[in-house]
Amino acid sequence: MKKREAYFKLTYGIYLVSCAHKDESNAYIANTVFQVSSKPEKFAISCHKENYSSNLIEHGKAFGVSVLQKDTPLEFIQRYGYQSAATKPKSGQLNYKLGVTGVPIVYDYTVAWFECQVEQKVDVGTHWLFIGEVVDYGLLSSSEEVLDYKFYREHHKAASPSKAPTYVAEESESATVEEADLKSYACAICEYIYHPSRGDAARGISAGTSFDDLPDDWVCPVCGAGKMLFTESSATT
Numbered sequence: 001m002k003k004r005e006a007y008f009k010l011t012y013g014i015y016l017v018s019c020a021h022k023d024e025s026n027a028y029i030a031n032t033v034f035q036v037s038s039k040p041e042k043f044a045i046s047c048h049k050e051n052y053s054s055n056l057i058e059h060g061k062a063f064g065v066s067v068l069q070k071d072t073p074l075e076f077i078q079r080y081g082y083q084s085a086a087t088k089p090k091s092g093q094l095n096y097k098l099g100v101t102g103v104p105i106v107y108d109y110t111v112a113w114f115e116c117q118v119e120q121k122v123d124v125g126t127h128w129l130f131i132g133e134v135v136d137y138g139l140l141s142s143s144e145e146v147l148d149y150k151f152y153r154e155h156h157k158a159a160s161p162s163k164a165p166t167y168v169a170e171e172s173e174s175a176t177v178e179e180a181d182l183k184s185y186a187c188a189i190c191e192y193i194y195h196p197s198r199g200d201a202a203r204g205i206s207a208g209t210s211f212d213d214l215p216d217d218w219v220c221p222v223c224g225a226g227k228m229l230f231t232e233s234s235a236t237t
């Protein structure tokens, strides 16, 4: 059954969600941002329980949402979408203002923004669903096209990281080649591991293809990073 293909029929936008508590703040890429009520206007977002941001949203009781423009650079998405602030500071300077709740409202590559006061936190499994009322918003461009998940996936050949609510594991390819001397390589951006014994069937790479034999234009199936950002890994599974 083509589970992954079926799940990819669902569509989403791509957003930068911002949060803050006391003197800590963070921003991360999300695709699960929805308006769930019109009166009062409320948004829901889904955030992995282990994410650094979940803690900030829970205690700061607010979040900001920046709707990203279609030509947002992949590097920007990689920095805020595939790296945890808990283990690697998200370098780079964002253009932002402080909203009425104290969360940063980020302007970079932003078409429109919303600021929400959190009212409910719902346990939905791997993630918390935070529901908040819109307390402020702004429109930065009427003409700029917005980035959506389908375009992002097809244009950048990337997918959701493992902690995204929409992550779908690739159907495991039966290993037909012994691990033997084939070495695994890890992506420096998102920590995806390329296992030669599995290959990358979704991109036409058959099991048994060594990392060196991958085409030069092959990119990380998760974050879209190029081969030069991979390093040898001791991972065997």
Ligand code: FE
Pocket: 187, 188, 189, 190, 191, 192, 220, 221, 222, 223, 224, 225
């Ligand atoms: Fe990656």
